[in-house]
Amino acid sequence: MYRIIIILILLIILYFLLRSAFREFGTRTQERLPKPKDQMVQDPVCRVFVPRGSAVTEVIGGQTYCFCSQGCATTFQRQMTG
Template identity: 50%
Template structure:
């Protein structure tokens, strides 16, 4: 009878241990959150001043009336902001 109890206890303990250890193995690999996807960063935007297309990540941004405008250079950005 004691043997059975010991067996049950051992079983219970190993069950508890497994319960603690297994989630560590099962934990999904957490993908590091890198920068924005390349596709989005390379999206072309048009400069409203000189009408040239530039990759979004290289563009200068000005926000007006809740809308983002993109510029090829600081000069274009200034021109745009002065016009308004």
């Protein structure tokens, strides 16, 4: 009789372990496929990575560049124009 209870408890523990493992797997796949807004872009001036959603974007010479701040954007424009 006790053996059945032990097996049941083990099954419940196994169920919870598997459930948490699947939940962890789910969040990992979400991290692997970030939304375009959360995608990390590199600042060409200071080499810092910033999320696309909060980055300062500037279109220079028909190409879009992402910067961590407006200061880096102006520095880059100054470098481009000479």
